[in-house]
Amino acid sequence: MKRYAFFISDGTGITAETLGNSLLSQFENIQFERVxxxxxxxxxxxxxxxxxxxxxxxxxxQTAIIFDTVVDKNIRKVIDGAxxxxxxxxxxxLSPLESELGEKSSYTVGKSHQSxxxxxxxxxxxxxxxxxxxxxxxxxxxxxxxxxxxxGVSRSGKTPSCLYMAMQFGIKAANYxxxxxxxxxxxxxxxxxxxxxxxxxxxxxxxxLSAIRNERRANSRYASLKQCYHEVDxxxxxxxxxxxxxxxxxxxxxxxxxxxxxxxxxxQRRFN
Amino acid sequence: MKRYAFFISDGTGITAETLGNSLLSQFENIQFERVxxxxxxxxxxxxxxxxxxxxxxxxxxQTAIIFDTVVDKNIRKVIDGAxxxxxxxxxxxLSPLESELGEKSSYTVGKSHQSxxxxxxxxxxxxxxxxxxxxxxxxxxxxxxxxxxxxGVSRSGKTPSCLYMAMQFGIKAANYxxxxxxxxxxxxxxxxxxxxxxxxxxxxxxxxLSAIRNERRANSRYASLKQCYHEVDxxxxxxxxxxxxxxxxxxxxxxxxxxxxxxxxxxQRRFN
Numbered sequence: 001m002k003r004y005a006f007f008i009s010d011g012t013g014i015t016a017e018t019l020g021n022s023l024l025s026q027f028e029n030i031q032f033e034r035v036x037x038x039x040x041x042x043x044x045x046x047x048x049x050x051x052x053x054x055x056x057x058x059x060x061x062q063t064a065i066i067f068d069t070v071v072d073k074n075i076r077k078v079i080d081g082a083x084x085x086x087x088x089x090x091x092x093x094l095s096p097l098e099s100e101l102g103e104k105s106s107y108t109v110g111k112s113h114q115s116x117x118x119x120x121x122x123x124x125x126x127x128x129x130x131x132x133x134x135x136x137x138x139x140x141x142x143x144x145x146x147x148x149x150x151x152g153v154s155r156s157g158k159t160p161s162c163l164y165m166a167m168q169f170g171i172k173a174a175n176y177x178x179x180x181x182x183x184x185x186x187x188x189x190x191x192x193x194x195x196x197x198x199x200x201x202x203x204x205x206x207x208x209l210s211a212i213r214n215e216r217r218a219n220s221r222y223a224s225l226k227q228c229y230h231e232v233d234x235x236x237x238x239x240x241x242x243x244x245x246x247x248x249x250x251x252x253x254x255x256x257x258x259x260x261x262x263x264x265x266x267x268q269r270r271f272n
Numbered sequence: 273m274k275r276y277a278f279f280i281s282d283g284t285g286i287t288a289e290t291l292g293n294s295l296l297s298q299f300e301n302i303q304f305e306r307v308x309x310x311x312x313x314x315x316x317x318x319x320x321x322x323x324x325x326x327x328x329x330x331x332x333x334q335t336a337i338i339f340d341t342v343v344d345k346n347i348r349k350v351i352d353g354a355x356x357x358x359x360x361x362x363x364x365x366l367s368p369l370e371s372e373l374g375e376k377s378s379y380t381v382g383k384s385h386q387s388x389x390x391x392x393x394x395x396x397x398x399x400x401x402x403x404x405x406x407x408x409x410x411x412x413x414x415x416x417x418x419x420x421x422x423x424g425v426s427r428s429g430k431t432p433s434c435l436y437m438a439m440q441f442g443i444k445a446a447n448y449x450x451x452x453x454x455x456x457x458x459x460x461x462x463x464x465x466x467x468x469x470x471x472x473x474x475x476x477x478x479x480x481l482s483a484i485r486n487e488r489r490a491n492s493r494y495a496s497l498k499q500c501y502h503e504v505d506x507x508x509x510x511x512x513x514x515x516x517x518x519x520x521x522x523x524x525x526x527x528x529x530x531x532x533x534x535x536x537x538x539x540q541r542r543f544n
Contacts, residue, residue: 003373012531015294022287022341023365027375038531063372069294085372087365093295100335100357101275103299121525128432135404160400163435167526253393254439259284259310 004056004064005032008049008079010071013038019089020067033060040070046078053082120170120271127166127173127270134174135159140191143174147267149195150175152202153231154222155212157249157257161202164254169262170270183234186241200265201239201246202257206232208250276328276336277304280321280351282343285310291361292339305332312342318350325354392442392543399438399445399542406446407431412463415446419539421467422447424474425503426494427484429521429529433474436526441534442542455506458513472537473511473518474529478504480522 005024007016013036024032035056037049057064064084070076071090080086098104133139134146136159143149148165150158150173158175165171182189192199206228213223221227239246245264249257261267277296279288285308296304307328309321329336336356342348343362352358370376405411406418408431415421420437422430422445430447437443454461464471478500485495493499511518517536521529533539 012525012527014527014531015290018287018290019361023362023369026343026362026366027369027373029375030373036531038535065369065372071298085369087369089291090295092364093359094298097295097299097337097357097359100337101299101302103301124526125432128435132404132407132431159404160397160439163400164439167432167436167439253284254396255284255286259286259308263310 002060003030003032003062004053004060005034006049006053006056006064006066006084007034007036008040008066008068008070009036009038010041010075011038011069013069016067016069016089020065020087023067023087024065032065040075040079041072043074043078046070046075050078050082053084057084123170123270124167127170128163130172130174131162131166135162137176140176143191143195143198145172146174146195146198147172148200148261148265149173149192149198150202150261151178151192151199151244152204152246153178153209153235155209155216156202156204157254158202160254161249161257161261164258165262165267168258169267171262171267178235178238180231180234183231183238186238188238188242196242196244199242199244200261201235201244203232203236203239203246203248205248205250274303274305274332275334276325276332277306278321278325278328278336278338278356279306279308280312280338280340280342281308281310282313282347283310283341285341288339288341288361292337292359295339295359296337304337312347312351313344315346315350318342318347322350322354325356329356395442395542396439399442400435402444402446403434403438407434409448412446412448415463415467415470417444418446418467418470419444420472420533420537421445421464421470422474422533423450423464423471423516424476424518425450425481425507427481427488428474428476429526430474432526433521433529433533436530437534437539440530441539443534443539450507450510452503452506455503455510458510460510460514468514468516471514471516472533473507473516475504475508475511475518475520477520477522 005020007013007020009016017036040046040049053064066082066084066086067089068079068086069089070079134142148171150161152158154177162173162175165173176192206225209232210223210225210228217223247260277292279285279292281288289308312318312321325336338354338356338358339361340351340358341361342351402417406414420443422433424430426449434445434447437445448464478497481504482495482497482500489495519532
């Protein structure tokens with residue numbers, strides 16, 4: 001049994017997708033065929049969307065679900081013609097919010113995402129460049145600018161986490177891979193020892209680490225279970241003995257890892 | 273006049289934030305102080321959240337707005353004690369969806385984001401690594417694996433776009449900076465000429481390009497208006513003469529650029 005789910009927006013469709021997927025994920029036994037229709041900002045485009053939805057309903061024999069954030073009334077009316085099951089995000093919430101806030105909403109197209117010239121856009125690009133330039137210990141002399149410096153063994157999830165924090169929140173995150181030498185000494189390398197308040201550790205289940213490393217370098221010493229158990233054990237000792245807060249990335253998505261780091265390290269987002 | 277807006281979730285809070293910010297952005301004249309309270313997964317944590325909300329209301333003299341995706345009934349009851357204006361995302365939409373789909377929702381905590389071992393997690397990390405390894409023409413021999421290869425002049429927005437497509441959709445995106453030599457010849461470099469169906473061009477307003485380049489290398493020839501006008505003119509000629517689809521990144525956010533590329537190039541997302 002296949003159900004079509006359409007995400008329809010006059011902008012990128014990201015709000016409709018995020019909310020819609022979050023709701024759909026609550027229904028585990030149903031297979032959804034997801035289609036995003038962004039930039040539906042004219043009645044003509046809406047008519048084409050309706051035709052696509054009707055075709056999908058006919059093909060699957062099931063009522064389609066529509067998640068819709070279109071604000072223009074005339075375009076909405078066209079979409080209503082699809083006779084699908086409509087989850088109308090804006091009208092359900094905007095009208096009560098208008099009453100509570102005592103102000104009419106702007107009902108403008110594509111308001112919800114930052115434009116290319118805004119402060120938050122500049123902060124985001126600066127943070128992405130910072131994450132790229134200060135990845136994997138490549139450069140350590142700009143750690144003064146960092147909001148946070150992630151530390152951990154190779155393949156514990158540092159790079160994706162730094163990029164996500166930069167992309168989503170404009171946070172400047174560097175990362176430094178701890179080597180066996182650092183760990184055996186139980187002392188931090190010089191470039192980190194005076195930045196202790198910025199350090200955040202990542203650890204990971206050794207079996208999982210070994211599986212990840214094997215994908216990159218199969219059957220190497222680097223990927224061996226023995227080596228992974230050893231490194232993880234040492235790195236956790238290092239975190240403990242230096243009072244570095246840390247968390248495990250084993251069963252966490254990149255979103256979850258970053259949300260937890262931001263909360264635990266009390267990092268300030270540069271935009272929302 | 274300051275209003276507090278709280279995003280409350282038993283998971284990362286990303287759904288509550290995305291929807292909430294999208295709704296709040298419709299009210300241009302109100303300053304919101306945004307607070308995300310993630311991982312509210314016990315009644316004790318909910319009580320602490322209520323205390324924080326009440327304190328904020330008292331301090332600002334304004335009713336706080338709550339955007340809430342908590343699914344547990346007992347935790348919800350505690351949050352209801354805050355007497356704020358509550359936008360209840362799940363209960364408003366989940367119950368009608370249950371009727372339509374003929375299935376009870378799972379009401380589980382943190383269902384909406386992929387776990388670390390899922391196929392989509394692996395696809396995401398693979399795509400991020402691909403974007404990093406194949407950034408800025410660093411490597412060209414793995415272009416067969418690319419879903420798309422972005423081309424354009426330096427600083428036209430290629431790198432953030434590749435990373436965003438990887439992070440959000442698992443799309444493998446490489447990028448290659450077109451140089452003056454490529455442009456003057458009006459021919460594509462050898463590494464691109466047999467990959468024409470994968471190419472997508474980015475262009476940008478020359479004044480904007482000059483401003484961006486000046487941030488990196490002030491008063492250089494590279495950043496000069498004359499040079500930027502010249503390069504943009506040439507690169508658009510190159511796109512046209514080789515039938516490469518392209519778009520302008522000038523007034524677009526990274527989300528918008530990527531959504532448009534995906535639609536125009538009909539790229540398949542590896543997850544939603």
